Amino acid sequence: MMRWLWVFCLWGAEVAMAEPLPVRHVQGSMQKTLVVRSETGAVIAQGALQQVAHGTDMSLHLVYTFRDGSVDDESTEFSQRGVFRLVRDRHVQKGSYFFRPIDVSEEMATGIVTIRDKDGRAETIHSQLPEDLANGLLGTLLLNAKEGGPAFRVSYLAPVRKGRLVKLAMTSDGAGDFRMAGMKKTAHIFRVKAELGGITSMVASAAGMRPADTRVWIVEGDSPELVRIQGQMYVGGPLVSIELAGTTFSP
Template identity: 30%
Template sequence: MIASTRVLLAILIIILGFYTELAAAPIAVRLVEGTAHGLLLVRSISGEILGHGDFLQVVHPDRIESRLVLRFKDGSLHDENVAFSQQGVFTMLRYRLVQRGPSFPETLDAVLDRKTRSYKVQSTRQGKEETLTGSIELAPDVYNGMPPMLLKNLGSGATETVHIVAFTPKPRMIQLEMVPVGTQRLSTGETARQGTRYALKPKLGAALRAFATLLGKSPDDQECVILTEDVPAFVRCDGPLYVKGPIWRIEMISPR
Protein backbone atom coordinates (compact mmCIF):
# COMPACT_ATOMS: atom_id res chain seq x y z
CA MET A 1 0.00 0.00 0.00
CA ILE A 2 2.84 2.38 0.93
CA ALA A 3 4.66 1.55 -2.31
CA SER A 4 1.51 2.21 -4.33
CA THR A 5 1.05 5.57 -2.64
CA ARG A 6 4.62 6.53 -3.43
CA VAL A 7 4.15 5.57 -7.06
CA LEU A 8 0.96 7.65 -7.24
CA LEU A 9 2.71 10.67 -5.74
CA ALA A 10 5.61 10.28 -8.16
CA ILE A 11 3.20 10.21 -11.11
CA LEU A 12 1.42 13.31 -9.83
CA ILE A 13 4.72 15.16 -9.47
CA ILE A 14 5.59 14.27 -13.08
CA ILE A 15 2.16 15.49 -14.22
CA LEU A 16 2.62 18.73 -12.28
CA GLY A 17 6.04 19.24 -13.82
CA PHE A 18 4.62 18.68 -17.32
CA TYR A 19 1.86 21.24 -16.87
CA THR A 20 4.20 23.86 -15.46
CA GLU A 21 6.30 23.68 -18.62
CA LEU A 22 3.40 24.48 -20.94
CA ALA A 23 2.95 27.96 -22.41
CA ALA A 24 5.88 29.47 -20.50
CA ALA A 25 5.87 32.68 -22.54
CA PRO A 26 6.14 36.05 -20.76
CA ILE A 27 3.61 38.83 -21.39
CA ALA A 28 4.77 41.67 -23.65
CA VAL A 29 4.73 45.20 -22.24
CA ARG A 30 2.15 47.30 -24.06
CA LEU A 31 1.64 49.87 -21.28
CA VAL A 32 4.59 50.82 -19.10
CA GLU A 33 3.88 50.78 -15.36
CA GLY A 34 4.78 53.85 -13.28
CA THR A 35 4.47 55.38 -9.83
CA ALA A 36 0.96 54.96 -8.42
CA HIS A 37 -1.11 55.05 -5.24
CA GLY A 38 -4.61 53.60 -5.28
CA LEU A 39 -7.15 53.29 -2.47
CA LEU A 40 -8.98 49.99 -2.10
CA LEU A 41 -12.06 48.60 -0.39
CA VAL A 42 -12.60 44.95 0.60
CA ARG A 43 -16.18 43.63 0.63
CA SER A 44 -17.90 40.30 1.17
CA ILE A 45 -20.19 38.95 -1.56
CA SER A 46 -23.13 40.36 0.45
CA GLY A 47 -21.61 43.85 0.25
CA GLU A 48 -20.37 44.09 3.85
CA ILE A 49 -17.22 46.20 4.19
CA LEU A 50 -14.47 43.98 5.61
CA GLY A 51 -11.51 46.31 5.35
CA HIS A 52 -9.55 48.91 3.42
CA GLY A 53 -6.27 48.88 1.58
CA ASP A 54 -3.66 50.57 -0.55
CA PHE A 55 -2.00 49.79 -3.85
CA LEU A 56 1.47 51.37 -3.86
CA GLN A 57 3.91 51.36 -6.76
CA VAL A 58 7.39 52.92 -6.94
CA VAL A 59 9.73 53.12 -9.93
CA HIS A 60 13.46 52.34 -9.58
CA PRO A 61 16.09 52.42 -12.36
CA ASP A 62 16.19 48.62 -12.67
CA ARG A 63 12.80 47.53 -11.35
CA ILE A 64 9.28 48.44 -10.28
CA GLU A 65 8.20 47.67 -6.72
CA SER A 66 4.48 47.07 -6.27
CA ARG A 67 2.69 46.52 -2.97
CA LEU A 68 -0.89 45.54 -2.14
CA VAL A 69 -1.81 46.04 1.52
CA LEU A 70 -5.24 45.04 2.85
CA ARG A 71 -6.13 45.80 6.48
CA PHE A 72 -9.24 44.06 7.79
CA LYS A 73 -11.56 45.30 10.51
CA ASP A 74 -10.78 42.23 12.61
CA GLY A 75 -7.07 43.12 12.63
CA SER A 76 -6.05 40.73 9.86
CA LEU A 77 -3.42 41.71 7.31
CA HIS A 78 -2.75 40.75 3.69
CA ASP A 79 0.55 42.28 2.53
CA GLU A 80 1.76 41.38 -0.97
CA ASN A 81 5.00 42.75 -2.42
CA VAL A 82 6.34 42.11 -5.91
CA ALA A 83 9.39 43.50 -7.70
CA PHE A 84 9.42 43.19 -11.48
CA SER A 85 11.11 44.50 -14.61
CA GLN A 86 9.41 45.66 -17.80
CA GLN A 87 12.09 45.56 -20.48
CA GLY A 88 10.05 44.42 -23.45
CA VAL A 89 8.30 41.78 -21.36
CA PHE A 90 7.17 41.65 -17.75
CA THR A 91 9.48 39.61 -15.50
CA MET A 92 8.77 38.96 -11.84
CA LEU A 93 12.02 39.33 -9.87
CA ARG A 94 11.00 38.85 -6.26
CA TYR A 95 7.77 38.19 -4.40
CA ARG A 96 6.70 38.19 -0.77
CA LEU A 97 3.30 37.41 0.73
CA VAL A 98 2.36 37.95 4.37
CA GLN A 99 -1.03 36.89 5.73
CA ARG A 100 -2.04 36.86 9.37
CA GLY A 101 -5.07 37.30 11.59
CA PRO A 102 -8.47 35.64 12.08
CA SER A 103 -9.55 36.19 8.45
CA PHE A 104 -6.95 33.61 7.36
CA PRO A 105 -6.62 29.91 8.29
CA GLU A 106 -2.89 30.22 8.94
CA THR A 107 -0.13 32.77 9.45
CA LEU A 108 1.98 32.84 6.30
CA ASP A 109 5.21 34.56 5.28
CA ALA A 110 6.37 33.35 1.86
CA VAL A 111 9.24 34.64 -0.29
CA LEU A 112 10.27 33.81 -3.87
CA ASP A 113 13.49 35.09 -5.45
CA ARG A 114 14.21 34.59 -9.15
CA LYS A 115 17.89 35.62 -8.97
CA THR A 116 18.81 33.19 -6.19
CA ARG A 117 16.28 30.57 -7.40
CA SER A 118 15.14 30.14 -3.84
CA TYR A 119 12.05 30.16 -1.67
CA LYS A 120 11.29 30.41 2.03
CA VAL A 121 7.89 29.73 3.54
CA GLN A 122 7.10 30.21 7.22
CA SER A 123 3.63 29.13 8.28
CA THR A 124 1.71 28.57 11.48
CA ARG A 125 -1.55 26.61 11.54
CA GLN A 126 -3.34 25.58 14.74
CA GLY A 127 -0.25 26.43 16.78
CA LYS A 128 2.09 24.30 14.65
CA GLU A 129 4.99 26.23 13.11
CA GLU A 130 6.69 25.09 9.92
CA THR A 131 9.57 26.56 7.91
CA LEU A 132 10.33 25.39 4.38
CA THR A 133 13.32 26.48 2.31
CA GLY A 134 14.69 25.26 -0.98
CA SER A 135 15.41 25.86 -4.63
CA ILE A 136 12.82 26.68 -7.25
CA GLU A 137 13.26 27.28 -10.97
CA LEU A 138 10.69 29.90 -11.87
CA ALA A 139 9.27 29.84 -15.38
CA PRO A 140 9.72 33.08 -17.39
CA ASP A 141 5.99 33.78 -17.04
CA VAL A 142 5.55 33.37 -13.27
CA TYR A 143 3.50 36.39 -12.21
CA ASN A 144 2.50 36.26 -8.56
CA GLY A 145 0.88 39.53 -7.52
CA MET A 146 0.73 40.79 -11.11
CA PRO A 147 -2.41 39.47 -12.92
CA PRO A 148 -4.39 42.78 -12.74
CA MET A 149 -1.59 44.69 -14.48
CA LEU A 150 -1.17 41.88 -17.00
CA LEU A 151 -4.85 42.16 -17.93
CA LYS A 152 -4.28 45.81 -18.84
CA ASN A 153 -1.66 44.64 -21.35
CA LEU A 154 -3.72 42.02 -23.17
CA GLY A 155 -4.98 42.76 -26.64
CA SER A 156 -8.72 43.07 -27.22
CA GLY A 157 -10.34 39.64 -26.87
CA ALA A 158 -7.00 37.95 -26.17
CA THR A 159 -6.62 34.93 -23.91
CA GLU A 160 -3.28 34.26 -22.24
CA THR A 161 -1.91 31.50 -20.03
CA VAL A 162 0.80 32.25 -17.47
CA HIS A 163 2.02 30.68 -14.24
CA ILE A 164 1.66 31.51 -10.58
CA VAL A 165 3.14 29.85 -7.51
CA ALA A 166 0.64 28.47 -5.01
CA PHE A 167 1.77 27.92 -1.42
CA THR A 168 0.38 24.65 0.00
CA PRO A 169 2.49 25.61 2.04
CA LYS A 170 5.26 24.20 -0.19
CA PRO A 171 5.43 26.30 -3.39
CA ARG A 172 3.98 24.73 -6.55
CA MET A 173 3.85 26.33 -9.98
CA ILE A 174 0.44 26.09 -11.64
CA GLN A 175 -0.98 27.51 -14.83
CA LEU A 176 -3.34 30.48 -14.75
CA GLU A 177 -5.56 31.10 -17.76
CA MET A 178 -6.79 34.67 -18.24
CA VAL A 179 -9.93 34.70 -20.38
CA PRO A 180 -12.24 37.59 -21.39
CA VAL A 181 -15.79 36.48 -20.56
CA GLY A 182 -17.89 39.54 -21.35
CA THR A 183 -18.35 43.26 -21.05
CA GLN A 184 -19.31 45.29 -18.00
CA ARG A 185 -21.16 48.61 -17.96
CA LEU A 186 -19.41 50.94 -15.54
CA SER A 187 -20.87 54.16 -14.16
CA THR A 188 -18.88 57.20 -13.05
CA GLY A 189 -21.45 59.73 -11.92
CA GLU A 190 -23.76 60.27 -14.89
CA THR A 191 -21.24 58.87 -17.38
CA ALA A 192 -21.35 55.26 -18.59
CA ARG A 193 -18.14 53.52 -19.54
CA GLN A 194 -17.17 50.13 -20.93
CA GLY A 195 -15.23 47.49 -19.05
CA THR A 196 -14.14 43.92 -19.77
CA ARG A 197 -14.70 41.03 -17.37
CA TYR A 198 -11.88 38.47 -17.20
CA ALA A 199 -11.97 35.03 -15.64
CA LEU A 200 -8.72 33.91 -14.00
CA LYS A 201 -8.74 30.12 -14.07
CA PRO A 202 -6.09 27.96 -12.39
CA LYS A 203 -5.35 24.99 -14.67
CA LEU A 204 -4.15 21.82 -12.96
CA GLY A 205 -4.86 19.19 -15.58
CA ALA A 206 -7.43 16.43 -15.11
CA ALA A 207 -5.35 14.06 -12.98
CA LEU A 208 -3.86 16.69 -10.71
CA ARG A 209 -7.20 18.50 -10.34
CA ALA A 210 -8.87 15.26 -9.22
CA PHE A 211 -6.13 14.71 -6.64
CA ALA A 212 -6.28 18.34 -5.45
CA THR A 213 -10.08 18.16 -5.18
CA LEU A 214 -9.77 15.00 -3.10
CA LEU A 215 -7.46 16.85 -0.69
CA GLY A 216 -9.59 19.99 -0.71
CA LYS A 217 -6.72 21.96 -2.31
CA SER A 218 -8.24 22.79 -5.70
CA PRO A 219 -7.95 26.58 -6.27
CA ASP A 220 -11.04 28.56 -7.26
CA ASP A 221 -11.51 30.86 -10.24
CA GLN A 222 -11.41 34.64 -9.87
CA GLU A 223 -13.02 37.43 -11.87
CA CYS A 224 -11.50 40.85 -12.57
CA VAL A 225 -12.96 43.88 -14.32
CA ILE A 226 -10.72 46.23 -16.29
CA LEU A 227 -11.81 49.59 -17.72
CA THR A 228 -10.89 49.15 -21.38
CA GLU A 229 -11.72 52.54 -22.87
CA ASP A 230 -8.68 54.57 -23.94
CA VAL A 231 -6.08 53.80 -21.23
CA PRO A 232 -6.96 50.55 -19.35
CA ALA A 233 -7.45 50.76 -15.59
CA PHE A 234 -8.15 48.31 -12.76
CA VAL A 235 -11.72 48.37 -11.39
CA ARG A 236 -12.17 45.31 -9.18
CA CYS A 237 -11.39 41.64 -8.60
CA ASP A 238 -13.62 39.01 -6.98
CA GLY A 239 -12.07 35.86 -5.55
CA PRO A 240 -10.47 34.16 -2.56
CA LEU A 241 -7.15 35.26 -1.07
CA TYR A 242 -6.28 31.69 -0.08
CA VAL A 243 -7.20 28.20 -1.29
CA LYS A 244 -10.88 27.41 -0.63
CA GLY A 245 -11.33 30.79 1.05
CA PRO A 246 -14.45 32.98 0.81
CA ILE A 247 -15.06 35.20 -2.21
CA TRP A 248 -14.04 38.77 -1.43
CA ARG A 249 -14.27 41.81 -3.67
CA ILE A 250 -11.27 44.15 -3.89
CA GLU A 251 -12.25 47.37 -5.63
CA MET A 252 -10.70 50.73 -6.38
CA ILE A 253 -12.30 53.71 -4.63
CA SER A 254 -11.85 57.49 -4.65
CA PRO A 255 -11.23 59.62 -1.53
CA ARG A 256 -14.04 61.93 -0.45
Protein backbone atom coordinates in the same frame (compact mmCIF):
# COMPACT_ATOMS: atom_id res chain seq x y z
CA MET B 1 -1.54 46.54 -10.50
CA MET B 2 -3.66 44.93 -7.78
CA ARG B 3 -2.34 41.89 -6.05
CA TRP B 4 -4.21 38.76 -7.01
CA LEU B 5 -7.03 37.58 -4.79
CA TRP B 6 -6.41 34.02 -3.85
CA VAL B 7 -3.66 31.66 -2.74
CA PHE B 8 -3.78 28.12 -4.09
CA CYS B 9 -3.44 25.28 -1.60
CA LEU B 10 -3.14 22.46 -4.13
CA TRP B 11 -1.11 19.38 -4.81
CA GLY B 12 1.61 19.46 -7.47
CA ALA B 13 0.88 19.85 -11.19
CA GLU B 14 3.08 19.71 -14.28
CA VAL B 15 3.68 23.23 -15.59
CA ALA B 16 5.06 23.95 -19.05
CA MET B 17 7.53 26.80 -19.51
CA ALA B 18 6.16 29.92 -21.22
CA GLU B 19 7.39 33.34 -22.30
CA PRO B 20 6.77 36.47 -20.19
CA LEU B 21 4.06 38.82 -21.45
CA PRO B 22 5.14 41.72 -23.72
CA VAL B 23 4.78 45.26 -22.36
CA ARG B 24 1.95 47.17 -24.10
CA HIS B 25 1.42 49.79 -21.39
CA VAL B 26 4.46 50.91 -19.42
CA GLN B 27 3.69 51.08 -15.71
CA GLY B 28 4.46 54.18 -13.63
CA SER B 29 4.24 55.42 -10.06
CA MET B 30 0.75 55.53 -8.55
CA GLN B 31 -1.29 55.20 -5.39
CA LYS B 32 -4.75 53.57 -5.14
CA THR B 33 -7.29 53.00 -2.39
CA LEU B 34 -9.32 49.79 -2.51
CA VAL B 35 -12.36 48.37 -0.75
CA VAL B 36 -13.00 44.66 -0.03
CA ARG B 37 -16.65 43.64 0.15
CA SER B 38 -18.30 40.39 1.22
CA GLU B 39 -20.94 38.63 -0.90
CA THR B 40 -23.59 40.71 0.91
CA GLY B 41 -21.83 43.95 0.03
CA ALA B 42 -20.51 44.68 3.53
CA VAL B 43 -17.06 46.30 3.71
CA ILE B 44 -14.68 43.87 5.43
CA ALA B 45 -11.29 45.43 4.61
CA GLN B 46 -9.55 48.47 3.18
CA GLY B 47 -6.65 48.26 0.75
CA ALA B 48 -3.77 50.60 -0.03
CA LEU B 49 -1.61 50.18 -3.12
CA GLN B 50 1.60 52.05 -3.79
CA GLN B 51 3.64 51.52 -6.95
CA VAL B 52 6.98 53.33 -7.46
CA ALA B 53 9.07 53.53 -10.62
CA HIS B 54 12.85 53.12 -10.49
CA GLY B 55 13.68 53.68 -14.15
CA THR B 56 12.32 50.61 -15.95
CA ASP B 57 12.09 48.70 -12.66
CA MET B 58 9.02 48.85 -10.44
CA SER B 59 8.25 48.19 -6.80
CA LEU B 60 4.67 47.49 -5.76
CA HIS B 61 3.31 47.26 -2.23
CA LEU B 62 -0.30 46.28 -1.55
CA VAL B 63 -1.73 45.77 1.93
CA TYR B 64 -5.29 44.92 3.00
CA THR B 65 -6.27 45.66 6.59
CA PHE B 66 -9.35 43.78 7.80
CA ARG B 67 -11.84 44.96 10.37
CA ASP B 68 -11.08 41.88 12.46
CA GLY B 69 -7.38 42.79 12.55
CA SER B 70 -6.24 40.33 9.86
CA VAL B 71 -3.66 41.51 7.31
CA ASP B 72 -2.83 40.57 3.71
CA ASP B 73 0.49 42.17 2.73
CA GLU B 74 2.43 41.69 -0.53
CA SER B 75 5.57 43.41 -1.82
CA THR B 76 6.61 42.83 -5.44
CA GLU B 77 9.47 44.02 -7.63
CA PHE B 78 9.45 43.57 -11.40
CA SER B 79 11.10 44.85 -14.58
CA GLN B 80 9.41 45.95 -17.80
CA ARG B 81 12.11 45.96 -20.46
CA GLY B 82 10.10 44.77 -23.45
CA VAL B 83 8.47 42.04 -21.36
CA PHE B 84 7.35 41.83 -17.74
CA ARG B 85 9.65 39.80 -15.52
CA LEU B 86 9.27 39.19 -11.81
CA VAL B 87 12.36 40.08 -9.76
CA ARG B 88 11.15 39.15 -6.28
CA ASP B 89 7.92 38.83 -4.31
CA ARG B 90 6.91 38.34 -0.68
CA HIS B 91 3.36 37.59 0.39
CA VAL B 92 2.09 37.45 3.98
CA GLN B 93 -1.41 36.57 5.18
CA LYS B 94 -2.13 36.44 8.90
CA GLY B 95 -5.07 36.78 11.26
CA SER B 96 -8.37 35.07 11.94
CA TYR B 97 -9.82 35.78 8.47
CA PHE B 98 -7.40 33.35 6.84
CA PHE B 99 -7.67 29.58 7.12
CA ARG B 100 -3.91 29.31 7.70
CA PRO B 101 -1.18 31.96 7.85
CA ILE B 102 1.33 32.18 5.00
CA ASP B 103 4.67 33.95 4.55
CA VAL B 104 6.30 33.06 1.24
CA SER B 105 8.92 34.83 -0.86
CA GLU B 106 10.54 34.12 -4.23
CA GLU B 107 13.86 35.47 -5.54
CA MET B 108 14.08 34.99 -9.30
CA ALA B 109 17.83 35.60 -9.72
CA THR B 110 18.77 32.80 -7.32
CA GLY B 111 15.69 30.55 -7.61
CA ILE B 112 15.37 30.64 -3.82
CA VAL B 113 11.91 30.21 -2.29
CA THR B 114 11.62 31.00 1.43
CA ILE B 115 8.67 29.76 3.48
CA ARG B 116 8.30 31.03 7.05
CA ASP B 117 6.12 29.41 9.67
CA LYS B 118 3.90 31.26 12.14
CA ASP B 119 6.84 31.61 14.56
CA GLY B 120 9.07 33.18 11.89
CA ARG B 121 11.27 30.11 11.34
CA ALA B 122 12.35 30.03 7.68
CA GLU B 123 12.81 27.08 5.34
CA THR B 124 14.77 27.81 2.16
CA ILE B 125 14.19 25.84 -1.03
CA HIS B 126 16.28 26.10 -4.21
CA SER B 127 14.02 25.82 -7.24
CA GLN B 128 14.08 26.38 -11.00
CA LEU B 129 11.53 29.18 -11.23
CA PRO B 130 9.95 29.71 -14.68
CA GLU B 131 10.52 33.01 -16.46
CA ASP B 132 6.77 33.65 -16.65
CA LEU B 133 6.26 33.36 -12.87
CA ALA B 134 3.48 35.86 -12.09
CA ASN B 135 3.24 36.03 -8.28
CA GLY B 136 2.27 39.61 -7.45
CA LEU B 137 1.98 40.50 -11.15
CA LEU B 138 -1.35 39.15 -12.36
CA GLY B 139 -3.21 42.46 -12.27
CA THR B 140 -0.36 44.18 -14.11
CA LEU B 141 -0.34 41.49 -16.78
CA LEU B 142 -4.08 41.80 -17.39
CA LEU B 143 -3.68 45.55 -17.86
CA ASN B 144 -1.50 44.58 -20.83
CA ALA B 145 -3.74 41.84 -22.25
CA LYS B 146 -5.65 42.51 -25.46
CA GLU B 147 -9.44 42.69 -25.27
CA GLY B 148 -10.83 39.79 -27.27
CA GLY B 149 -7.33 38.43 -27.78
CA PRO B 150 -6.32 34.79 -27.46
CA ALA B 151 -6.10 33.12 -24.08
CA PHE B 152 -2.70 33.27 -22.42
CA ARG B 153 -1.17 31.36 -19.56
CA VAL B 154 1.30 32.14 -16.79
CA SER B 155 2.92 30.22 -13.97
CA TYR B 156 2.06 30.76 -10.29
CA LEU B 157 3.85 29.40 -7.24
CA ALA B 158 1.37 28.15 -4.63
CA PRO B 159 2.66 28.40 -1.03
CA VAL B 160 1.94 24.81 -0.04
CA ARG B 161 4.56 22.55 1.51
CA LYS B 162 7.75 23.32 -0.46
CA GLY B 163 5.89 25.27 -3.12
CA ARG B 164 3.89 23.96 -6.08
CA LEU B 165 3.70 25.48 -9.55
CA VAL B 166 0.30 25.73 -11.21
CA LYS B 167 -0.75 27.22 -14.53
CA LEU B 168 -3.32 30.02 -14.78
CA ALA B 169 -5.32 30.49 -17.99
CA MET B 170 -6.74 33.94 -18.74
CA THR B 171 -9.58 34.41 -21.23
CA SER B 172 -11.99 37.18 -22.24
CA ASP B 173 -15.36 36.91 -20.48
CA GLY B 174 -17.60 39.69 -21.77
CA ALA B 175 -18.17 43.15 -20.34
CA GLY B 176 -19.75 44.80 -17.29
CA ASP B 177 -21.06 48.25 -16.44
CA PHE B 178 -20.23 50.29 -13.35
CA ARG B 179 -20.18 53.91 -12.19
CA MET B 180 -17.23 56.11 -11.34
CA ALA B 181 -17.70 59.70 -10.15
CA GLY B 182 -21.35 59.41 -11.17
CA MET B 183 -20.53 58.45 -14.76
CA LYS B 184 -21.49 55.12 -16.32
CA LYS B 185 -18.51 53.20 -17.69
CA THR B 186 -17.96 49.77 -19.23
CA ALA B 187 -15.15 47.39 -18.33
CA HIS B 188 -13.84 44.37 -20.20
CA ILE B 189 -13.89 41.26 -18.01
CA PHE B 190 -11.22 38.57 -17.96
CA ARG B 191 -11.70 35.13 -16.39
CA VAL B 192 -8.76 33.45 -14.67
CA LYS B 193 -8.83 29.70 -14.15
CA ALA B 194 -6.34 27.34 -12.53
CA GLU B 195 -5.47 24.48 -14.89
CA LEU B 196 -4.83 21.46 -12.72
CA GLY B 197 -5.52 18.50 -14.97
CA GLY B 198 -5.55 14.75 -14.39
CA ILE B 199 -5.38 13.29 -10.91
CA THR B 200 -4.53 16.67 -9.37
CA SER B 201 -7.85 18.09 -10.55
CA MET B 202 -9.77 15.04 -9.30
CA VAL B 203 -8.16 15.12 -5.85
CA ALA B 204 -8.60 18.89 -5.47
CA SER B 205 -12.29 18.66 -6.42
CA ALA B 206 -12.93 15.77 -4.04
CA ALA B 207 -11.25 17.64 -1.19
CA GLY B 208 -13.15 20.85 -1.90
CA MET B 209 -9.85 22.62 -2.62
CA ARG B 210 -10.39 23.61 -6.25
CA PRO B 211 -10.07 27.39 -6.47
CA ALA B 212 -13.04 29.28 -7.84
CA ASP B 213 -12.55 31.11 -11.14
CA THR B 214 -11.74 34.79 -10.72
CA ARG B 215 -13.20 37.64 -12.81
CA VAL B 216 -11.14 40.78 -13.35
CA TRP B 217 -12.65 44.04 -14.64
CA ILE B 218 -10.36 46.21 -16.80
CA VAL B 219 -11.21 49.60 -18.31
CA GLU B 220 -9.47 49.65 -21.69
CA GLY B 221 -7.71 52.68 -23.21
CA ASP B 222 -4.30 54.33 -23.48
CA SER B 223 -3.94 53.98 -19.71
CA PRO B 224 -6.04 50.91 -18.75
CA GLU B 225 -7.24 50.60 -15.18
CA LEU B 226 -8.18 47.61 -13.07
CA VAL B 227 -11.39 48.45 -11.20
CA ARG B 228 -12.65 45.17 -9.74
CA ILE B 229 -11.62 41.60 -8.90
CA GLN B 230 -14.19 38.98 -7.84
CA GLY B 231 -12.96 35.74 -6.31
CA GLN B 232 -11.43 34.19 -3.21
CA MET B 233 -8.55 35.47 -1.09
CA TYR B 234 -7.68 31.88 -0.25
CA VAL B 235 -8.90 28.52 -1.51
CA GLY B 236 -12.08 27.47 0.26
CA GLY B 237 -12.62 31.02 1.47
CA PRO B 238 -15.72 33.14 0.86
CA LEU B 239 -16.18 35.04 -2.39
CA VAL B 240 -15.29 38.71 -2.14
CA SER B 241 -15.16 41.73 -4.42
CA ILE B 242 -12.12 44.01 -4.37
CA GLU B 243 -13.12 47.36 -5.85
CA LEU B 244 -11.36 50.60 -6.66
CA ALA B 245 -12.55 53.22 -4.18
CA GLY B 246 -15.16 55.54 -5.71
CA THR B 247 -16.66 52.89 -8.01
CA THR B 248 -20.11 51.31 -7.67
CA PHE B 249 -21.38 48.10 -9.21
CA SER B 250 -24.89 46.74 -9.62
CA PRO B 251 -25.69 43.61 -7.56
